[in-house]
Amino acid sequence: MPEKPEKAIVARDLRRIYRSSKGVFRKKHEIVEAVKGISFEVEFGELFGLLGPNGAGKTTTIKMLTTLLTPTSGTGKVLGFDVAKDVIDIRRRIGIIFGGERGLYYRVSGRENLRYFADLYGVPVSKRDKRITDLLDLVGLSDRADTKVEGYSRGMKQRLHIAKGLINDPDVIFMDEPTIGLDPEAARETRAMIKGLVDKGKTILLTTHYMFEADELCSRIAVISNGKIVALDSPSELKKFVKDITVIEVEAFGLANTDLDVLRRQADVTNVSAELEGERQIVRIQTPRGSEFIPTVTKLLSRAKIVDIRTKEPTLEDAYLKLVA
Numbered sequence: 001m002p003e004k005p006e007k008a009i010v011a012r013d014l015r016r017i018y019r020s021s022k023g024v025f026r027k028k029h030e031i032v033e034a035v036k037g038i039s040f041e042v043e044f045g046e047l048f049g050l051l052g053p054n055g056a057g058k059t060t061t062i063k064m065l066t067t068l069l070t071p072t073s074g075t076g077k078v079l080g081f082d083v084a085k086d087v088i089d090i091r092r093r094i095g096i097i098f099g100g101e102r103g104l105y106y107r108v109s110g111r112e113n114l115r116y117f118a119d120l121y122g123v124p125v126s127k128r129d130k131r132i133t134d135l136l137d138l139v140g141l142s143d144r145a146d147t148k149v150e151g152y153s154r155g156m157k158q159r160l161h162i163a164k165g166l167i168n169d170p171d172v173i174f175m176d177e178p179t180i181g182l183d184p185e186a187a188r189e190t191r192a193m194i195k196g197l198v199d200k201g202k203t204i205l206l207t208t209h210y211m212f213e214a215d216e217l218c219s220r221i222a223v224i225s226n227g228k229i230v231a232l233d234s235p236s237e238l239k240k241f242v243k244d245i246t247v248i249e250v251e252a253f254g255l256a257n258t259d260l261d262v263l264r265r266q267a268d269v270t271n272v273s274a275e276l277e278g279e280r281q282i283v284r285i286q287t288p289r290g291s292e293f294i295p296t297v298t299k300l301l302s303r304a305k306i307v308d309i310r311t312k313e314p315t316l317e318d319a320y321l322k323l324v325a
């Protein structure tokens with residue numbers, strides 16, 4: 001073990017290039033620079049988040065730090081060990097939890113799955129069964145522990161994934177989109193469990209593309225866009241980044257993309273985002289001009305039927321939209 005490291009995780013100018021070939025006859029080699037020099041440090045006991053849209057480079061970063069992928073350049077350290085050289089030392093001490101359905105055996109029970117992984121990770125037999133019972137308890141699966149995994153709900157499978165990731169009693173846990181594909185109730189349970197792990201003193205690095213999740217869970221967030229960190233701070237500091245802007249929220253029917261383009265072209269508009277809720281459309285417009293800009297918006301959108309228009313406090317999501325724009 002290296003001298004007591006100061007930080008649980010250190011990423012120093014991490015970079016990763018993928019080379020892939022396309023086409024059968026005339027091979028075209030494509031080079032994708034997925035991670036373009038990322039640096040950050042995670043304290044012991046911290047829950048640190050990598051937040052970014054799909055394709056930003058979150059999974060690639062996590063894979064490099066968990067030794068599943070070699071960095072093209074730069075260095076990564078976990079518990080003082082080097083991700084490129086000390087693969088076994090790192091794997092023994094970390095837990096890796098990916099979202100999704102794979103990586104469990106459906107024909108056997110949850111407890112049998114955990115026994116298998118405990119043996120795989122070399123958990124001493126004397127400790128094994130007690131640890132499994134404790135983990136099943138921790139993730140709330142005790143009463144279904146001895147039934148087949150194929151009958152588990154999506155949320156139960158994800159909780160079993162988490163128990164599996166903790167089987168070697170790791171100090172540092174990596175979670176890649178841990179709530180992806182879960183229904184709101186199961187996602188809430190999962191977040192509560194993640195908080196419980198931090199309370200127990202674990203260090204966690206997680207990725208998410210949900211702003212509210214990063215806001216709720218993380219002490220610090222690195223916002224990643226296009227392979228680079230564009231901001232790194234606490235959720236409240238990131239929100240200050242948008243303190244000078246107001247958000248005007250419009251609820252309407254019958255808006256077209258061209259209406260949004262017209263808004264985006266206004267000099268006083270820094271960002272426009274829209275979502276559909278059934279027939280109803282919600283448009284969020286960022287502007288430094290506050291409520292005095294409302295009449296302009298009403299005029300620009302006169303083609304559509306506006307149900308409601310109001311100013312809102314900017315959220316972490318607005319900061320994020322401004323950052324990754």
Ligand SMILES: Nc1ncnc2c1ncn2[C@@H]1O[C@H](COP(=O)(O)OP(=O)(O)O)[C@@H](O)[C@H]1O
Nearest residue numbers: 018020032034053054055056057058059060061
């Ligand atoms: N195995 C691969 N080969 C080629 N390109 C890849 C591969 N994996 C990911 N990429 C590309 O690298 C970029 C970052 O991907 P990824 O790290 O999965 O992002 P995220 O997890 O933030 O969605 C994307 O442009 C993606 O298409």
Ligand SMILES: [Mg+2]
Nearest residue numbers: 058059060176
């Ligand atoms: Mg990903």
